[in-house]
Amino acid sequence: MRSADQFTIANKPIASIDLMEKAARAFVQSFLRDEFDPTKSVAIFCGKGNNGGDGLAAAHLLLANGYQNIKVYIINFSNKQSDDFAINLQRIDESRCKKVFINQPSELKSLKADLVIDAILGSGLNKALAGDYEELVQFINKQHKKVYAVDVPTGFFAEGKLPEVYNGIKAYKTISFQRPKINFFFPESAAATEKFEVVEIDLDEGFIQKQDAAFQLIEESDIQNILRPRKLFSHKGTYGHALIIAGNTNTMGAALLSSMACLHAGAGLTTACIPQGGLIALNTTLPEVMALPRDEYTRIEDLKKYQAIAIGPGLGTDPENEKLLESLILSKQPLIIDADALNILGEKRDLIDKLAPNTILTPHIKEFDRLFGEHESWWDRVQSAREQAKKLKIIIILKNQYTFICLPTGKVLINPTGNPAMAQGGMGDILTGIIAGFVAQRYTAEDAAILACYIHGKAGDDLAHEHFVVTASQVVRRISGEIKLLIPR
Ligand SMILES: NC(=O)C1=CN([C@@H]2O[C@H](COP(=O)(O)OP(=O)(O)OC[C@H]3O[C@@H](n4cnc5c(N)ncnc54)[C@H](O)[C@@H]3O)[C@@H](O)[C@H]2O)[C@@H](O)CC1
Known part of the structure; x- marks a missing residue:
């Protein structure tokens, strides 16, 4: 799916920032079908990669849909950030959205929101969670809020062998882009998400079909x-x-x-x-x-x-x-x-x-x-x-x-x-x-x-x-x- 993102950006007349906007739009549409109540407060946790970029774009869209009480938590554990994250951060700066930088997990004392959106890490996860990230995720899990994960719950490997003990975000629902991740089909995924939904973001279908994917969902x-x-x-x-x-x-x-x-x-x-x-x-x-x-x-x-x-x-x-x-x-x-x-x-x-x-x-x-x-x-x-x-x-x-x-x-x-x-x-x-x-x-x-x-x-x-x-x-x-x-x- 990551190569489909890249292929789409390179071959379709669509810039990566616009693809991110599409992804956020698709996420928000699905979220609103479940939770249309603008009086609810929503905490959106954003990492500094493209998953976090999706979270920022989603914050914008929720504001546009009448949600008054949106707060964005930017997880500032690393200096690295993706270009599209940076563009969306600027858009948030220019908006009336509340935002706070979290430099260490201990800065979070309580979480008052009705709902949580997890956009900390997505399909870019390349090692098990540890240190600050693990501590942050444990804090969020302990709040027992209803968590919607963007694309993949933070800490959940989209493919490959899953660790015996899962230490990532425990989502109520994961809204995933274009194709389900293979690991959603294994019983171990029950620890990471109660359910998942796949939403279209217009990635190049021709390219996806041509991939010699080992796994194929029967339709x-x-x-x-x-x-x-x-x-x-x-x-x-x-x-x-x-x-x-x-x-x-x-x-x-x-x-x-x-x-x-x-x-x-x-x-x-x-x-x-x-x-x-x-x-x-x-x-x-x-x-x-x-x-x-x-x-x-x-x-x-x-x-x-x-x-x-x-x-x-x-x-x-x-x-x-x-x-x-x-x-x-x-x-x-x-x-x-x-x-x-x-x-x-x-x-x-x-x-x-x-x-x-x-x-x-x-x-x-x-x-x-x-x-x-x-x-x-x-x-x-x-x-x-x-x-x-x-x-x-x-x-x-x-x-x-x-x-x-x-x-x-x-x-x-x-x-x-x-x-x-x-x-x-x-x-x-x-x-x-x-x-x-x-x-x-x-x-x-x-x-x-x-x-x-x-x-x-x-x-x-x-x-x-x-x-x-x-x-x-x-x-x-x-x-x-x-x-x-x-x-x-
Ligand atoms: N243009 C695109 O490629 C699209 C990507 N999308 C979103 O982008 C996400 C993937 O974005 P990225 O590739 O930027 O990856 P992520 O945003 O998932 O993570 C990026 C960063 O996390 C670091 N990281 C990985 N594992 C870590 C760990 N265990 N502890 C601490 N840091 C860790 C990586 O080194 C990298 O710097 C998808 O899940 C999806 O949400 C969507 O917006 C659709 C379009």
């Missing part, structure tokens, strides 16, 4: 480009046959949910390979699904008749299931591997190297670490998922609030849909079923993974508007409607 238009409508004269064979190997005595629900999700995602035929004991449940709840009783099998005949094979939800890790998984992997068919099948793989790691290209693994954090070793941070975990996906030519769907889809090309797609109301058992089972449903319909493994993650989360998001908790069964019933809404007309 609704991507989904619309991938989804295909059902064809005239098509029949169940057109949409493929999925085999879901799942369920055990106490976990038959996982098999039912997964199979149901596969049906609703549009597979032409779905067969559930479950223990005999689950047949009545299957036949009564899902009459559309065929059964392949599993008790006596350690291998499955005629695998070629299935366009998608998923294994794992509620499977159990007994030796027969180990043998079954091994025989499937050795058959060289690409699989969708989830839950207990991942746990088996974690125990029999030699099988990992034998996975067929385009196999899809869907681990959550613990399953991932069991497979590929403990990781200290999410940054490290995602880097290692990237490397493994590339090395093994497989797709790793690393599940979390934001799910990371790691592709064999080394690219990582970030799924933006999904929410905490969905944090309940069964959600992973249905994700696996949806993936199988799309693979059966002959979407590539990559496209199936993207569609499934997005649609699964979107269904949950729509339900969460009206529900405190969203169950897996509710999400399943919404999948087909969600696809219909997304499919190009």
Whole structure:
């Protein structure tokens, strides 16, 4: 993003000071949508780089919007200042805005403002906070004010490994420019900001798109480009046959949910390979699904008749299931591997190297670490998922609030849909079923993974508007409607 700033300044007819003005305008618009109350007092903390320049420009704009009680604190811990900061400082000097220079943190005794804007350090952070900066930030945090951060909370690294203990500004909301910072998608960012919003500042989009960015956020238009409508004269064979190997005595629900999700995602035929004991449940709840009783099998005949094979939800890790998984992997068919099948793989790691290209693994954090070793941070975990996906030519769907889809090309797609109301058992089972449903319909493994993650989360998001908790069964019933809404007309 920093290079996009520079490219825009160099190639678009826009001076850097004007780009800063745009950034401040975009920040203030978003701030006012949340906090339009000119009677509130606002303290704006500005460093002397461009982040601080944004803060000064924002002060101006808030005054213009009728805010009477704005006070700017200029953090004067260093002699260095950016040119655009200096220009905006002069504008503040010429205005009626109150300002005070803070030469040492101890000069701040109290903070009376209703709201705080943090523009001390932004994406220019190049080392962890220490000394005066750390002390200042601790002072601000201790005031327990509602803090809006400009672009990045002070002390938060926009990318790269995050320290175990965060010592930067704890923002209520971060208003970030043009593209979200990658580290906002990791759980560690919860210590730095409760939420974030991305605002456009008209950076050169062509340049940003051309960057070979390792990370890319999935957008609704991507989904619309991938989804295909059902064809005239098509029949169940057109949409493929999925085999879901799942369920055990106490976990038959996982098999039912997964199979149901596969049906609703549009597979032409779905067969559930479950223990005999689950047949009545299957036949009564899902009459559309065929059964392949599993008790006596350690291998499955005629695998070629299935366009998608998923294994794992509620499977159990007994030796027969180990043998079954091994025989499937050795058959060289690409699989969708989830839950207990991942746990088996974690125990029999030699099988990992034998996975067929385009196999899809869907681990959550613990399953991932069991497979590929403990990781200290999410940054490290995602880097290692990237490397493994590339090395093994497989797709790793690393599940979390934001799910990371790691592709064999080394690219990582970030799924933006999904929410905490969905944090309940069964959600992973249905994700696996949806993936199988799309693979059966002959979407590539990559496209199936993207569609499934997005649609699964979107269904949950729509339900969460009206529900405190969203169950897996509710999400399943919404999948087909969600696809219909997304499919190009
Ligand atoms: N023209 C541009 O480049 C644009 C930049 N924008 C703003 O500019 C920000 C980046 O500005 P800058 O590159 O000036 O960087 P910052 O304003 O984030 O920080 C600048 C200074 O902080 C120092 N610093 C870094 N880490 C430190 C630490 N731990 N302790 C003490 N000092 C430290 C640096 O040496 C540098 O002097 C963005 O976050 C955004 O707010 C926006 O105005 C959009 C346009």
